[in-house]
Amino acid sequence: MAQSTGPQAPQTAAVVLATTPAARLPCADGTILDRLGGQLDTLPVREVHVVARTSVPVGPGPADGSRGLVEDLRCVAKIARESTGAVVIVPGDVVAHTEALASVIEHPARDTTALVSDAPGPVPGAAPPGGPLTPPVRIEHGQVVSAGSSFHHVPAPNGVFRGVLQVGEADLGGLAEVADELADLVRAGRLGSVTGAEVGDLILVGLVRRGVPVRASRLGVLHCERVSGAAAADAALRGLAEVDESAARLDAAIKPDDGFVATYLVSSWSRHLVKLAARLSLTPNQVTGISTGLAFLAAIWFSEDSARGRLYGAALLCLSFVFDCVDGQLARYTRSFSPLGAWLDATLDRAKEYMVYIGLAAGYTAGAVAIGPWWGTIWTLAVAAMILQALRHMIDFSYAGARADAARDAAAQTPLPPRPLADPGDAPYAGPPPGPAGDSGLLRLARGLDRRQATRMLKKAIVLPIGERMALIAVTAALFDAKVTFLALLCWGGLAAVYTLTGRIARSLS
Structure with missing residues (x-):
């Protein structure tokens, strides 16, 4: 549940x-371009x-005059070379929720x-999906693996590019090279009848074909439409009013497919706490502090030798986990992330859990005379429970690091060759197949289980994520005692460790 200390300083440059002609269509905020400029003013740009097609300044910033598509691409290349941070490319004829733009820029x-x-589906008054203003894309595993334009073909498209493209600082050199190469191809007449409205579409094609990883930011219920006339603009503006932008932002902050306890017992109502925390101007790290304090109080109550103490401790532990979910949701809602916040959250998660272990053991020891000989081994x-939990986290984090290192080494040794940008009908790279031939039967079974919600949740529960662990501790401590709690943690945690380790080995050998 990563979070942060606060928003970063603006580093993004916008190319509008x-x-x-649609950019100058009138609307309540002046023109479509004026409206877009006002939205960018509220974002970290x-x-x-x-x-623009003129040297006269228009809209929210200085204008670069151009006479056509070639000059547009040259302008983008120039800005990419001069920029010191991310560059976002936005059509001036786009009608979008501010939250949709923020999901990329922030x-x-x-x-x-x-x-x-x-x-993609038809939107009244808007350009049809797959048309000149809505080019098709193929999305796999959260990335755009194939992109199209009026010239470039996409095999089996499953999405639509909505015109807003951000290029990270690390990829600005590639952006400049792609824009210049596209300008040369347009000048030579090798891209057919592409139009001046397709600058962003062509650049996306170029980046994807060059092997630049492009994350797909999904619109969800939000709207972002490019318009071509007054009727389309009016329809798009009416569509914006049909969506509660604040509610959509809150929904996006809630993980839809977390563990069973987090998804169904906490996230189904924790949005109310997220809104309250945001209204009180609490930071995610402050919410993490509240969660830690509640876990400390739970440990204190667990250390009391009484049924009441175990019951109160269980209640406080559950409340601590609720705030542990809220800190990540608040971070996503306010988009206030940082490496320090993520590290602090992960570290305190372990500290809270181990504090509770100590409280439970101390409480059991205090009543050892009445309970029996188990006190000597509590x-x-x-x-043992602490060591097992530490080993399980080591397996998870070391495997993730090893996979990342292996992927980087493989990419360095056998880089994907750049694909031509001017081959009509060429099928762009569509990513790896969903089930490699070398996969074991175990991995094929695991992928089959992922297709159903119930079995996917069962798989998540088997590995004993933090929500299930907190629920297990709370229930067993409240109804029984620390001995039962630790034995349950060791049995379920041991099964989870074997399951995880088996899966990691199978994936490594496939």
């Missing part, structure tokens, strides 16, 4: 392509460059990201 990764919609059980 006001090259179509350092500067705005307007590329994302803490500030990586290369395309705003896309899943399962600390052994507590230490």
